[in-house]
Amino acid sequence: MFLTSFHTALLILSLTPTPTTAFFPGEEGISPSLLRTPPADAYDGATSSSDVLRDDLLRIIGTNPGGHLNDSVRDAFASKLREYRDAEGSDPSDVFFAIGRSIFGVEFDDGPPSPPPSDMDDENLPIVDFDYMKGFMKEVFLSYGVTPDRAEICSEVLIEADKRGIDSHGLGRLKPIYCDRMDKGILLPDAPINIVTECDATALVDGNLGIGLYIGPHCMQMAIDKAKKYGVGFVACRNSTGWYVSSSRDWNGERPLAAIGLTGTNARPSIAPTFGTEPMMGTNPLTFGIPSSDPFPFVIDCATSVNQRGKIEKYAREGVKTPQGMVIDDMGVERTDTEGILVDMELGKCALTPLGGAGDKMGGYKGYGWAATVELLCTAIQCGPWGEDICGVDRSTGKPKAMPLGHFFLAIDIEKLCPLGLFKENVGGFLQALRDSRKDPTGPGR
Numbered sequence: 001m002f003l004t005s006f007h008t009a010l011l012i013l014s015l016t017p018t019p020t021t022a023f024f025p026g027e028e029g030i031s032p033s034l035l036r037t038p039p040a041d042a043y044d045g046a047t048s049s050s051d052v053l054r055d056d057l058l059r060i061i062g063t064n065p066g067g068h069l070n071d072s073v074r075d076a077f078a079s080k081l082r083e084y085r086d087a088e089g090s091d092p093s094d095v096f097f098a099i100g101r102s103i104f105g106v107e108f109d110d111g112p113p114s115p116p117p118s119d120m121d122d123e124n125l126p127i128v129d130f131d132y133m134k135g136f137m138k139e140v141f142l143s144y145g146v147t148p149d150r151a152e153i154c155s156e157v158l159i160e161a162d163k164r165g166i167d168s169h170g171l172g173r174l175k176p177i178y179c180d181r182m183d184k185g186i187l188l189p190d191a192p193i194n195i196v197t198e199c200d201a202t203a204l205v206d207g208n209l210g211i212g213l214y215i216g217p218h219c220m221q222m223a224i225d226k227a228k229k230y231g232v233g234f235v236a237c238r239n240s241t242g243w244y245v246s247s248s249r250d251w252n253g254e255r256p257l258a259a260i261g262l263t264g265t266n267a268r269p270s271i272a273p274t275f276g277t278e279p280m281m282g283t284n285p286l287t288f289g290i291p292s293s294d295p296f297p298f299v300i301d302c303a304t305s306v307n308q309r310g311k312i313e314k315y316a317r318e319g320v321k322t323p324q325g326m327v328i329d330d331m332g333v334e335r336t337d338t339e340g341i342l343v344d345m346e347l348g349k350c351a352l353t354p355l356g357g358a359g360d361k362m363g364g365y366k367g368y369g370w371a372a373t374v375e376l377l378c379t380a381i382q383c384g385p386w387g388e389d390i391c392g393v394d395r396s397t398g399k400p401k402a403m404p405l406g407h408f409f410l411a412i413d414i415e416k417l418c419p420l421g422l423f424k425e426n427v428g429g430f431l432q433a434l435r436d437s438r439k440d441p442t443g444p445g446r
């Protein structure tokens, strides 16, 4: 349900009687998906009162960055939302009720709006489409004062994770990671991105504790631009924050790819060294994107630990044990009691094991080496912190503390080395051979 640019432009005109360029600088201003496709006669001058109330709600969000923390703005939103609910033609499934609940804390005493009329699946769960959720997330970022172009990227990166089924890193992160951290002041919605030092092929960037979701793609694009000119581009970034699905933007097949990309990030400490028990390194993912003649690029984007916390939380929800070898406690015991692990991880008494698992039986030292490599590339050039210094809590006061992360981005322009078509054929041919190779007859799905 995307609007045409023409409609979007009309909407912006109709929503902003006085210019508010800070929030509506052109077509980026309002997420098209949030706004219902207007009926053909919507701009003939006759607007129903529910539309006017909707516009008022949108204006409250757009002109009050961070306004959800301000009582008078919250009250204004609540009373306007109530008016909208009671108005003729209002839509009980409107995204504004969800924004009201989760961002402005508006719960109506006299009952919530009736549940959205939507398709129901076997478990009677309501189904909303990706565009709707992306629009919702974008409005949430806007309400915190994130600029429209950045809010667009942030919501795109998160929804892309959900689209790929990586629901541990999609919209489920919006509140606990982004909203909560912005509320605590340890993640800044409007931080500039500074270049600390730069030469033709390299740069060191400071994210100023802004949102990693837009800092990551910005740095990757810088590396690609340098590679286009000089063959390779390398960007190191400091003072950034979690950017999750690092493969989501530049490898998603929407743009023609002509570069090989490699990136990594550190994270709060959770992996113990082989034969150690103390969480020292982040889950430290390493990500490669390589264009292919397949209709999709080759992308690998995964942690250097066997598991991350989200997976253990999933085991807890499913009521199953954690497989042996993935978690080690301070006494060197390979723990499997999922609930106990979650408690002890919080206390720093349990650590994740590197790829290859506990000890050296399955080559855990290889994962240890990779995790350490990523940590080094994310901290040594950046002069950035690691371990306890990015655990998110001030251990002496118990207060939340900023978690400045480091990332690195390498881009290689293929065309400087090999004709792009030939390169892609080489990649696609190999990948096809892998898919065609002899299968384990007892493997899953056979």
Ligand SMILES: *[C@@H]1O[C@H](CO)[C@@H](O)[C@H](O)[C@H]1NC(C)=O
Pocket (backbone or CB within 6 Å): 064, 070, 071, 072, 073
């Ligand atoms: C709350 O926001 C309103 C509207 O932007 C502003 O006039 C008022 O000063 C703010 N109040 C506080 C306590 O920040």
Ligand SMILES: *[C@@H]1O[C@H](CO)[C@@H](O)[C@H](O)[C@H]1NC(C)=O
Pocket (backbone or CB within 6 Å): 188, 191, 206, 207, 208, 209, 239
């Ligand atoms: C990191 O970000 C903070 C907050 O924006 C800023 O004050 C600081 O100068 C930045 N750089 C370093 C190296 O801390």
